Amino acid sequence: MFQSYGIHGPVLGPVTGLVIDVILLALAFWMLASPDMKKVSNILTFVTLVTSISLLRVIMVPLPNIQPVTVAALIIGAQLGARRGVAFAVLVTMISNFIIGDGIWTLYQAIGWSVVAVIGSTANIVVDGKLQLNKTYVIAALSAFLFDFIVSLSVLGTVSFSGFIVYLLNGIPYDLLHAVGNLTVAAWFGTWFNESIAKFQSMEEIEQKVVDGYVTRT
Numbered sequence: 001m002f003q004s005y006g007i008h009g010p011v012l013g014p015v016t017g018l019v020i021d022v023i024l025l026a027l028a029f030w031m032l033a034s035p036d037m038k039k040v041s042n043i044l045t046f047v048t049l050v051t052s053i054s055l056l057r058v059i060m061v062p063l064p065n066i067q068p069v070t071v072a073a074l075i076i077g078a079q080l081g082a083r084r085g086v087a088f089a090v091l092v093t094m095i096s097n098f099i100i101g102d103g104i105w106t107l108y109q110a111i112g113w114s115v116v117a118v119i120g121s122t123a124n125i126v127v128d129g130k131l132q133l134n135k136t137y138v139i140a141a142l143s144a145f146l147f148d149f150i151v152s153l154s155v156l157g158t159v160s161f162s163g164f165i166v167y168l169l170n171g172i173p174y175d176l177l178h179a180v181g182n183l184t185v186a187a188w189f190g191t192w193f194n195e196s197i198a199k200f201q202s203m204e205e206i207e208q209k210v211v212d213g214y215v216t217r218t
Contacts, residue, residue, distance in 0.1 A: 020107050028090040032083070049076065049197075050088055054095040061100055065174040066181035069093075070147055071140050071190060073113045075131065077120030079197040085117025105154050112150035116143045131194040133186070140186045144178035 032046075053072045060066050069092050077085030093110040097103075125136045152168055159167060 020104070024090050024094055024107065024110055028087045028094075032087045046084065046088070050091045050095065053088075054092045057092065057096040058099050063181070065148075065178045067144070067147070067178055068181075068185050069096075069113055070116055070143050070178070071136075071182050071185045072193065073117040074120035074123075074125070074136070074140060074143060075190065075194050076197065077117030078123065078126040078131075079194065082118045082121040085121055086114040089113035089117050105151060108151045108154040109147075112147040115150065116147060119143065126194060126198075129195075129198045131191050133190065136186050136190055137183055140182040141179040144182050145175050148175045148178055 053069055056068050060068060069089070073085060073089045076088050090110045093106055093113060097106045097109070119139065123135070123139055125132050125139060148171060152171060155167055156164060
């Protein structure tokens with residue numbers, strides 16, 4: 001049941017929690033430290049993506065282990081690359097967990113969604129700007145199990161090995177719910193979400209051509 005609310009592992013002290021938050025923030029800003037993210041339009045678009053998905057995750061907390069962030073991280077990784085995908089994953093985890101509940105699981109959730117974003121950046125689920133739905137369905141479903149396994153690692157050290165195996169087995173129904181949720185999100189919103197990000201990318205290219213043309217003329 002804890003998986004539906006994002007709570008895993010031991011509760012941290014305030015100092016340890018602060019250290020983890022600082023490390024995650026530093027990672028996110030380092031990943032965002034690229035020339036294209038100095039444009040105000042790009043920053044505002046990225047902030048909108050992070051804020052909207054964070055809010056959606058908070059709203060969907062009552063649904064057991066339905067995680068809209070997984071598919072979003074997958075598609076953002078495919079469209080915007082691994083660096084911004086990882087930054088997105090880290091920031092969404094931190095912002096939403098600030099409301100849902102922060103702890104050692106925040107670190108593992110950030111790692112899990114970052115891995116999903118990196119997979120998205122290398123899986124070729126977007127070809128010529130179009131989302132390859134069949135391939136996305138498969139990777140989205142598998143990503144649910146991968147993410148949940150990574151987050152489950154947060155309990156190591158507090159349970160025995162046999163207890164960890166029991167923990168994983170007890171979590172299978174929630175893993176299946178996560179997978180079904182990913183398939184539903186991908187089917188209903190995947191194409192729209194991908195096209196929205198693609199438009200953002202197209203605007204970037206137009207802006208760059210205008211800038212390049214202006215520089216060339218001057």
